[in-house]
Amino acid sequence: MTTLTILGAGFSGQAIAEAFKAVTTDIAGTTRSAEKAARLGADGIRAILYDGQAIEETLAERLRETTHLIQSIAPGKDGDPMLRPGVPPLTVLCPKLEWAGYLSTVGVYGDHGGAWVDEATPLNPVSARSLERVEAEEGWLAAGTAAGLPVAVLRLSGIYGPGRNTFWNFEDGTARRLIKPGQVFNRIRVEDIGAASLFLADGKHGGIFNITDDEPAPPQDIVAEAARLMGVAPPPEIAFETAELSPMARSFYGENKRVSNAKLKALGFVFAYPDYRVSLADLWRDGRWRGHRNRT
Numbered sequence: 464m465t466t467l468t469i470l471g472a473g474f475s476g477q478a479i480a481e482a483f484k485a486v487t488t489d490i491a492g493t494t495r496s497a498e499k500a501a502r503l504g505a506d507g508i509r510a511i512l513y514d515g516q517a518i519e520e521t522l523a524e525r526l527r528e529t530t531h532l533i534q535s536i537a538p539g540k541d542g543d544p545m546l547r548p549g550v551p552p553l554t555v556l557c558p559k560l561e562w563a564g565y566l567s568t569v570g571v572y573g574d575h576g577g578a579w580v581d582e583a584t585p586l587n588p589v590s591a592r593s594l595e596r597v598e599a600e601e602g603w604l605a606a607g608t609a610a611g612l613p614v615a616v617l618r619l620s621g622i623y624g625p626g627r628n629t630f631w632n633f634e635d636g637t638a639r640r641l642i643k644p645g646q647v648f649n650r651i652r653v654e655d656i657g658a659a660s661l662f663l664a665d666g667k668h669g670g671i672f673n674i675t676d677d678e679p680a681p682p683q684d685i686v687a688e689a690a691r692l693m694g695v696a697p698p699p700e701i702a703f704e705t706a707e708l709s710p711m712a713r714s715f716y717g718e719n720k721r722v723s724n725a726k727l728k729a730l731g732f733v734f735a736y737p738d739y740r741v742s743l744a745d746l747w748r749d750g751r752w753r754g755h756r757n758r759t
Contacts, residue, residue, distance in 0.1 A: 464489060466528050466559070470513070470545070471535035472503055475566060475622060475656050479533055480508050482657030486665075491525050493536075502755075515544045518556075526556045531664050532563040537592070538599040546602040553610045562664045563614045565603040566656075567596050569649065569675060571618065575720040577645055582618075582671045582726050590714055600671070613669030617660065620675035620722055624653030625754025628746055629689040638690075640683040641716075643703035647679040648715075649722040652736035662732045672727045678738040679721040685739050692747045 465487035469476040472492025480490045484507070493513035494500050500510035511522050515536050518526070526532075536544055545556070553560060572580045573587030588594045600616045607614025623629075632638035651674055659674050683700065690697035703716060724734070736742035746752035 464530075466530045467491070467533070468525055468529040468531070469493070469508075469533040469535060471537075471566075472508060472510075473535060474624070474627060475619070475653055476533060476535045477503070477506065477508070478624065478653040478657035479535075479660045480506070480657075482654070482661040483531075483664075485661065493522065515539075518550070523556070527558060529557050530559050530561045532557060532560060533566065533660065534563065534603065535566040538595040540595070542595070543599040543602055546599065546606065553606050553612065560610070560612055562667050562669075563603070563607065563612065564660050564663060565600065565614065565616050567600050567616050567618045568593065569618045569620045569673060569720070569722050570718065571597050571600065572718075572720055572722070574718045577647060577719045577721065579721045579723055581723040582673060589718060604669075604671075607669055613667045615663045615669055616671045617656070617663070617674045618671065618722075619656060620649035620651045620673075622651055622653055622656065623742075625746065625751050627653075627754075628752050629685055629743070630693065630746065630752040632686075633689065633693060633695065638686055638698050639706070640686045640698050640700045641703050641706050641708075642683055642700050643716055646703070646716060646719055647681055647721060649675040649679045650685075650739060650742075651675050652734075652742050655734050655736055658735065659727060659732060662730075666730065668730065673722050673724050674727065675722045675724050676734065676736065676738055676742075677724065680739060685743070688740060688743055689747075692743060 466489045467483045469492040472494055476492055483490055491509040491511055492503055493511045495514050503510040513522050570593040571586050571588050572584060573589045586597055588597050603614050656674055687697045
């Protein structure tokens with residue numbers, strides 16, 4: 464029987480849990496707070512409190528029974544919590560493990576001036592957080608090799624879905640059309656992250672995979688399409704150079720690339736939401752965009 468444990472059951476982790484419900488009811492996920500633990504329980508996910516530091520006995524016991532593992536906790540300056548010095552190897556932590564997935568980011572590619580990148584493209588991480596991700600990716604792949612287990616690194620593009628999307632930005636009054644000529648981003652519907660994780664686990668696929676939509680697009684186009692669906696005027700254009708942005712938000716605009724998903728599709732995976740138009744229309748239909756408001 465499949466026993467799934469998700470380290471860091473946030474927005475993506477919960478979507479992965481939902482996808483895995485097609486094959487198992489034995490799903491657990493970690494969270495840092497009792498409030499979030501209650502929400503996970505209501506969604507049929509056994510919640511385990513874990514702050515990303517010491518692995519307490521409750522989590523250790525769960526890991527010993529785990530057949531499928533998802534690691535969604537960002538590494539931070541101290542590295543990945545499962546790969547730090549003193550933490551037992553995968554074969555000891557998870558003796559029944561059959562497959563593991565590590566959730567990374569397309570940020571590891573860095574800036575490519577709008578050119579296409581794929582899994583074979585040399586990495587050029589710019590930010591400290593992307594450098595940490597590269598180190599974690601390498602650690603997880605090495606751990607899989609050492610254990611003789613398939614480990615998949617899922618490089619995710621900008622994540623959105625029910626409860627986290629441009630429609631909510633209009634609702635909040637925060638929707639903006641920032642214009643930086645030539646800038647494009649890829650995106651990914653959170654449900655496609657769940658479906659891709661199940662697909663890779665079911666096929667016991669290891670290696671690196673871009674989990675991203677078909678169509679990198681300028682960010683202002685997504686805002687305009689959401690406005691069209693809502694029947695409202697799009698917000699005025701704002702030049703990127705004059706926009707007030709947090710340092711993190713501004714850093715995202717320092718990376719410009721088009722990310723290919725051809726490797727995953729070549730295995731037979733079909734994206735339910737291959738571009739933002741299909742996805743936004745689906746979210747707007749019947750108010751699905753509201754979801755459970757999720758900013759974590």
